[in-house]
Amino acid sequence: MTAQTVIFYAFAAILVFAALRVITSRNPVHSALWLVLSFFSSAGVWMLLHAEFLAIALVLVYVGAVMVLFLFVVMMLDVNFDKMREGFRGYIPVGATVGLLILVEMALVLIGGYLPAGATPSPGQTGPGYSNTSALGRQIYTDYAFPFEIAAVILLVAIIAAIALTHRTRRETKYQNPNEQVKVSRADRLRIIDMPLEKKE
Amino acid sequence: MLQLYFPVLLFILVGIGLGLIMLALGSLVSPNRPDPEKLSPYECGFEAFEDARMKFDVRYYLIAILFILFDLEIAFLFPWAVVLPEIGIFGFWSMMIFLAILIVGFIYEWKKGALEWE
Amino acid sequence: MPSVATLAFDYVPALPEIVLLVSACAVLMIDLFVPEPRRHVSYWLTLLSVAATASAILYVFHNTPVRTFGNMFVADAFGDVLNFLTCLTVILMLVYSRGYLAARGLFRGETFVLAMFALLGMMVMISANHFLTLYLGLELMSLSLYALVALHRESGTAVEAAMKYFVLGALASGLLLYGMSMIYGATGTLEINRVTTIIFGGHANRTILIFGLVFVVSAIAFKLGAVPYHMWVPDVYQGAPTAITLFIGTAPEFAAFAFMTRMLVGSLAAVAFDWQGMLIVLSLLSMIVGNVIAISQSNVKRMLAYSAIANMGFMLMGFLAANVNGYSAAMFYVVTYVMSSLAGFGLVLLLSRAGFEAENLDDFKGLNQRSPWYAFLMLLAMFSLAGVPPTVGFYAKFAVIEAAVDVGLVWLAVVAVLASLIGAFYYVRIVKLMYFDDPVDKAPLAARSDMQVLLSLNGLSLLFFGIFPQQLMGMCVVALTRSY
Numbered sequence: 001m002t003a004q005t006v007i008f009y010a011f012a013a014i015l016v017f018a019a020l021r022v023i024t025s026r027n028p029v030h031s032a033l034w035l036v037l038s039f040f041s042s043a044g045v046w047m048l049l050h051a052e053f054l055a056i057a058l059v060l061v062y063v064g065a066v067m068v069l070f071l072f073v074v075m076m077l078d079v080n081f082d083k084m085r086e087g088f089r090g091y092i093p094v095g096a097t098v099g100l101l102i103l104v105e106m107a108l109v110l111i112g113g114y115l116p117a118g119a120t121p122s123p124g125q126t127g128p129g130y131s132n133t134s135a136l137g138r139q140i141y142t143d144y145a146f147p148f149e150i151a152a153v154i155l156l157v158a159i160i161a162a163i164a165l166t167h168r169t170r171r172e173t174k175y176q177n178p179n180e181q182v183k184v185s186r187a188d189r190l191r192i193i194d195m196p197l198e199k200k201e
Numbered sequence: 202m203l204q205l206y207f208p209v210l211l212f213i214l215v216g217i218g219l220g221l222i223m224l225a226l227g228s229l230v231s232p233n234r235p236d237p238e239k240l241s242p243y244e245c246g247f248e249a250f251e252d253a254r255m256k257f258d259v260r261y262y263l264i265a266i267l268f269i270l271f272d273l274e275i276a277f278l279f280p281w282a283v284v285l286p287e288i289g290i291f292g293f294w295s296m297m298i299f300l301a302i303l304i305v306g307f308i309y310e311w312k313k314g315a316l317e318w319e
Numbered sequence: 320m321p322s323v324a325t326l327a328f329d330y331v332p333a334l335p336e337i338v339l340l341v342s343a344c345a346v347l348m349i350d351l352f353v354p355e356p357r358r359h360v361s362y363w364l365t366l367l368s369v370a371a372t373a374s375a376i377l378y379v380f381h382n383t384p385v386r387t388f389g390n391m392f393v394a395d396a397f398g399d400v401l402n403f404l405t406c407l408t409v410i411l412m413l414v415y416s417r418g419y420l421a422a423r424g425l426f427r428g429e430t431f432v433l434a435m436f437a438l439l440g441m442m443v444m445i446s447a448n449h450f451l452t453l454y455l456g457l458e459l460m461s462l463s464l465y466a467l468v469a470l471h472r473e474s475g476t477a478v479e480a481a482m483k484y485f486v487l488g489a490l491a492s493g494l495l496l497y498g499m500s501m502i503y504g505a506t507g508t509l510e511i512n513r514v515t516t517i518i519f520g521g522h523a524n525r526t527i528l529i530f531g532l533v534f535v536v537s538a539i540a541f542k543l544g545a546v547p548y549h550m551w552v553p554d555v556y557q558g559a560p561t562a563i564t565l566f567i568g569t570a571p572e573f574a575a576f577a578f579m580t581r582m583l584v585g586s587l588a589a590v591a592f593d594w595q596g597m598l599i600v601l602s603l604l605s606m607i608v609g610n611v612i613a614i615s616q617s618n619v620k621r622m623l624a625y626s627a628i629a630n631m632g633f634m635l636m637g638f639l640a641a642n643v644n645g646y647s648a649a650m651f652y653v654v655t656y657v658m659s660s661l662a663g664f665g666l667v668l669l670l671s672r673a674g675f676e677a678e679n680l681d682d683f684k685g686l687n688q689r690s691p692w693y694a695f696l697m698l699l700a701m702f703s704l705a706g707v708p709p710t711v712g713f714y715a716k717f718a719v720i721e722a723a724v725d726v727g728l729v730w731l732a733v734v735a736v737l738a739s740l741i742g743a744f745y746y747v748r749i750v751k752l753m754y755f756d757d758p759v760d761k762a763p764l765a766a767r768s769d770m771q772v773l774l775s776l777n778g779l780s781l782l783f784f785g786i787f788p789q790q791l792m793g794m795c796v797v798a799l800t801r802s803y
Contacts, residue, residue: 004203007210047206057276065269072265075257109530134287137280141292145328146388148277148295150443150455152302153340154462155270157436159306160347161466162266163315164429166259305344312351 008048015041028074032067039063053133263315274303329387332394335375335402336442342368343435350428358426365431366413369438373406382801386448390510393448397580397802400794401445401573408570408657409438414773415665416562418766422673423560425471433470434566437463441574447581450499450509457495457542460574461488464567468559480558487551491541494534501531502586514586529593535582536597542575543631544624546604556624557678561671564620565664568627569657576653579638584646584803591641598639599731605632606735610742618678619667622745623660626704629742630656636735637719640726646803647795648718654791655715655784659703662777666697669766669774683749685758693764694753696778703781705746706739711785718792 018038022031039062046055140148242249281288281296310316330337346368350361376399384395413434420426440460447453465488469481503509505527506517517523537548544552556564583594609629616622634656637648670677670686677683687694703712716739723732766774784791 048203050203053280061269061272061276065265065272069262069265069269072257072262075255076259076262106530109526131283133280134284137284137292138287140277141281141284141288141295143389144391144451145291145295146333146391147449147451147455149298149302150452150459151277152299153436153439154455154459155273156302156306156344157433157459157462157466158270159267159303159310160429160432160436161462162263162270163310163313164427164433164466165469165472166263167313167315168259302340302344305347309347309351 004048008045011041011044011048014038015045029071032070032074035070036063036067039067050130050132052131053136260318267310267315270306271303274300328389329385331379332381332385332387333392333446334379335372336439336446338375339368339372339435339439339442342371343432343439346435347428347432350432353428358428361428361431362413362417362426365435366410368435369406369409369413372438372442373403373410376403376406384802386512390512391449391452392446393511394446395802396798398446398577400798401577402442404654404657405438405441405445405570405573408573408661409434409566411661411665411773411777412562412566412569414767414770415661415668416565417770419560419562419668419671422671423471424473425560425562427470430467430470433463433467437467437566438570441570444574444581445577448511448585450503450511453511453578453581454492454495454499456574457578458492460571461492464563464571467563467566468555470563471560474558474560476558477560480555483551483558484555487541491538491548494541495538498531498534498536498538501527501534505531511581511586515588518587518589528587528590532587532590532594533597535587536594536601539575539579539582540601542571542578543635544628545601545631545635546608546628549605549608549628552628553621553624556627557618557621561620561664561668561676561678565661565668568623568664569661572631572653572657572660576634576650580646580650583638588641595639595641598635599728602632602635602639603731603734605629605635606738607632610738610745613742613745616745617680619680619683619749620678622680623663623667626742626746627656627660629738630704633716633719633735633739636728636731637722640722640728642722642726643796643799643803644725645719645722646799647792648715648722650795650799651788651792652715652719654795655703655711655781658777658784659700659710659712659781662696662700662774662781663704665770665774665777666693666700669693669764669770672762672765675762680749680752681759683752684756684760686753688758689761690764692775696774697753698750699778699781701746701749703785705743707743707746709785710781711783711788711791712781714785714788714792 443456
């Protein structure tokens with residue numbers, strides 16, 4: 001067993017354990033943190049597959065940004081998770097049976113017919129000058145230009161949908177506008193009234 | 202090739218190890234004499250009123266999701282910048298169209314006031 | 320290394336998509352600067368853009384398939400016909416729903432722009448020649464539709480419907496990706512037409528291929544709403560604002576049909592025997608469950624949702640014949656189903672007004688006394704959905720049953736006939752309520768003249784194509800034979 005295999009199994013074991021904890025931990029914030037660990041371990045696995053760019057993107061985008069969003073959502077929803085979990089155990093027999101059945105069925109199909117090692121040619125060892133990032137770049141912006149632009153449209157739709165669904169134009173707090181405060185002139189504030197003197201009787 | 206990442210792995214291992222050592226030292230060396238009062242939650246001398254987690258405004262979510270979208274855009278810029286000399290004028294323009302579509306989104310969110318806090 | 324050849328893409332076949340994308344971005348920008356009272360400017364611009372897209376499709380119409388963008392995009396007669404019909408459906412949807420949207424604060428730029436992007440997603444799906452573009456088109460369409468359902472934020476049911484739609488849709492996307500990755504593992508390519516070549520060449524790992532096929536068929540069944548993947552359909556149809564229900568129940572059916580054809584006929588025709596068996600189960604269950612449950616519904620939208628499930632079962636019955644007759648019967652069925660469904664939902668929209676949702680069967684009571692013409696149009700729509708001659712629905716059902724009998728599935732055809740007899744009950748019940756009961760609600764029916772004209776044409780076309788179905792059927796056969 002080479003060192004790489006050892007590292008792979010280490011990352012894979014952590015990944016499976018963390019993923020299990022995501023769905024079993026009682027506190028949703030803990031689940032989110034376990035999810036961070038599972039993203040991180042899958043980034044490790046991808047790194048072993050020489051998919052460096054994807055591994056870094058996974059850490060930056062998912063761990064850095066998506067998880068923050070998850071935590072916001074968990075905080076935003078004032079959900080009583082214990083109450084939601086009530087009756088959860090009632091579903092376990094049915095859920096576990098169905099899940100196990102699917103697992104066994106899939107295993108039975110795949111054990112016999114899965115691609116044996118060496119059925120597809122290995123991509124081969126990469127040289128010291130190989131860069132996964134530039135290999136991806138050469139493909140994405142040329143051969144895959146069409147799906148790349150559709151991805152941009154999907155991001156655009158996500159922007160529109162997020163704003164249309166959550167943005168409110170009503171203002172809740174009273175605040176000062178320094179801009180208007182500075183621009184104020186004497187005429188806005190002071191009114192001089194010319195009053196005729198009243199004579200003493 | 203992967204050997205180049207060995208320092209990173211070493212860094213992760215040392216980081217985890219150091220953290221574990223410090224936690225272990227703390228629990229081994231420091232005195233630990235708990236009693237029910239010490240273990241009970243404390244909030245300015247009162248019993249705790251509510252859950253420590255409190256509701257966030259939905260606006261945080263909007264900012265976070267807009268951040269993710271533009272974060273993804275930046276992620277697409279990296280490989281493009283690396284191979285720009287190789288992919289030629291076509292690659293240049295395919296990124297420009299990508300950016301143009303997202304700029305439309307940017308103008309939309311700016312004009313809608315989604316970037317303003319209040 | 321990219322060669323010069325791959326960089327010289329031919330953009331003309333994608334002209335309709337480009338027109339739609341550019342105009343959708345333009346409408347989004349213009350809408351920002353349109354003051355609220357003049358919102359109809361965005362509305363008319365949207366109609367104009369979709370009409371321009373439809374004309375672009377006619378302009379570039381392809382009699383022989385053309386592939387471009389590195390084989391990821393295919394323009395053929397099949398795609399062009401479906402793209403054109405999808406554009407027409409979106410135009411009708413916009414015209415029918417104007418009053419409804421305006422009364423509920425949904426007459427907004429976002430509604431129009433999201434509808435256009437959903438249309439773009441459907442067109443990308445319909446023209447896909449690569450699993451990646453197929454998936455991205457699906458996501459673009461679904462994402463826009465989820466947002467459209469949730470756009471009515473004040474309505475709790477709409478948000479709930481959007482949530483159910485989103486969660487189950489994401490599950491279906493997961494199944495689809497898993498299936499596609501298995502097919503990729505078995506064949507080593509994602510290009511739809513190359514998958515066929517590799518399977519016929521005998522270079523594919525059959526076990527993995529069939530394993531992937533199961534997941535792909537499940538995802539397709541999810542999108543079509545076939546039993547047992549139908550759970551989202553009634554809830555989403557009922558919860559969404561009726562105008563959006565009209566949209567979800569019509570245009571995406573074309574996209575889902577194209578999706579199924581591209582996947583099962585375009586790339587997996589070599590394993591037709593295997594997916595035939597799966598589709599028989601889906602078709603049988605959909606026809607029975609859809610028609611039986613629809614009887615007990617008192618909500619019109621929910622009833623039409625079960626009717627959609629049942630009708631997709633009939634469509635699958637034609638498709639699973641796995642020959643040109645079957646595919647064209649299925650395509651004809653989808654086209655006529657969308658036409659009937661547009662008319663049916665159009666009338667539900669017509670009966671609704673500000674502060675009032677026409678949702679219950681009772682709202683149709685005595686429609687004949689209120690407006691004989693609209694009652695007649697609803698009668699046509701219901702008869703067409705039920706498959707009563709001389710409406711077009713009869714011919715559609717006849718064609719799919721004939722296709723099933725031709726391949727020896729007589730027992731399935733018998734079940735289909737029985738199911739449609741059961742189904743006739745709930746369609747005829749609406750007709751009975753309209754003609755033989757007294758109205759509960761006597762408010763006058765108001766509609767803009769453009770809606771009146773289009774709705775009448777829509778309804779009459781059900782009768783016209785029912786008497787002269789040859790043209791429409793011929794179009795479906797030609798579209799398919801020129802593409803596959």
